[in-house]
Amino acid sequence: MRPPGGCESDEAAPLWKRELAEAFTRAPALLAYLGLDSASLARDIDTARDFPMLVPRSFADAMRRGDPADPLLRQVLPLKSERKRVAGYARDPVDDTAARRAPGLLQKYAGRALLMPTGACAVHCRYCFRRHYPYADSGPRGKRLDDVLQTLADAVDINEVILSGGDPLMLDDSALAELTSRLAQIAHLRRLRLHTRLPVVLPSRVTASLCRTFAECRLRPVVVIHANHPAELGPATRAALARLRACGTVLFNQSVLLRGVNDDAAVLAALAEALFEAGVVNYYLHQLDRVEGAAHFEVPDDRALTLMAELRARLPGYLVPRLVREEPGAPSKTPLL
Ligand code: SF4
Structure with missing residues (x-):
């Protein structure tokens, strides 16, 4: 994962870029902003720079002040x-x-291909399964992008392109519009899917120009x-989601089941209700991908299944997400039953 590049702070830059330029990149500054004493937490905090901290203020504003166990902060x-092997x-x-x-x-x-137009994100989630991904290979441009688009044009069995990353909404509106337009020229493609955390962590990214492109x-x-x-x-995220819905976008959510964040039936039920209110289908609840550095987030399968039973008892079926795990080489996500 690379920190975002080229985030101008001049007035001419769009609001989301200016906000991103002011994101927290040092734990003491974030902790002070939240009214927490970083000296008392210094023993636990890592200052290594290989997967550096990155937190937009809009996301920090949703955290509880004075709570070192806040689920968003975690x-x-x-x-x-994270260094423990x-x-x-x-x-x-x-x-x-x-x-x-x-x-x-x-x-x-089958039928889907995943294009990684950038390795940058607006937030660095500590449990990210791509935290060690060699992003130097992503972000195809120029001749490499031509080659990727030709590969897609030749693969007539593919009808859906997924833009992932990194986060594809880290591309400028103009770059995204151009990529979208080139993909739309491939006759056998039907859907364009984006996997993004930006409407949640940096809602100002959902610009009028982005909505026009969609x-x-x-x-x-x-x-x-x-x-x-x-x-x-x-409220800002709900408004961003409403803008996306208004331009004809179909919205889904995927969550990761994380110890100390959402491993609680009441929290998962409240998330399901909030997603429904925002017009988002609560689609997947992922078991953690076992990436180096994230073991402290793992929720055992038996606990995950108990939580699902509690959710089914609390919610109408259409609000209950599918509990899945990604298994390398499997032809789809694997449901945990
Ligand atoms: S936004 Fe997504 S890709 Fe980026 S760090 Fe978080 S989980 Fe990983």
Whole structure:
């Protein structure tokens, strides 16, 4: 994962870029902003720079002040426990390397291909399964992008392109519009899916120009957001999601089940209700991908299944997400039953 590049702070830059330029990159500054004493937490906080902290203020504003166990803070605060090597945890836990069809292009499942136009994100989630991904290979441009688009044009069995990363909404509106337009020229493609956390952590990214790109695109836009806790769906995020819905985008959510964040039936039920209110289908609840550095987030399968039973008892079936795990080489996500 690379920190975002080229985030101008001049007045001419769009609001979301100016906000991103002011994101927290040092734990003491974030902790002071939250009214927490960083000296008392210094023993646990990691200052290594290989997967540096990155937290937009809009996301920090949704955290509880004065609470070191805040579930949003826990997702982004680098801890020394990430350095612990744990058996079964790997640098590429879902075997992205084996799924590579071209630089920046992966195919794991029938009919879909995943294009990684950038390695940058607006937030660095400590449990990210791509935290060690070699992003130098992503972000195809120029001749490499031509090659990737030709690969897609030749693959007539693919009808859906997934833009992932990194976070595809880290591209400028103009770059995204151009990429979208080139993809729309491939006749056998029908849907354009984006996996993004930006409407949640930096809602100002959902600009009028982005919505125009989606509204005018021949491909049906599908946006899969990533929210793990109901506190992530504040007024600005709900407004951003409403803008996306208004331009014809179909919205889904995928969450990761995380110890100390959302491993609680009441929290998961509140998240399901908040997503429904925001017009988002509560689609997947992922078991953690066992990536090096994230073992302290793992929720055992038996606990996950108990939580699902509690959710089914509390919610109508259409609000209950599918509990799944990604298994390398499997033809789809694997449901946990
Ligand atoms: S989980 Fe998504 S938003 Fe978070 S660091 Fe990974 S790719 Fe970026």
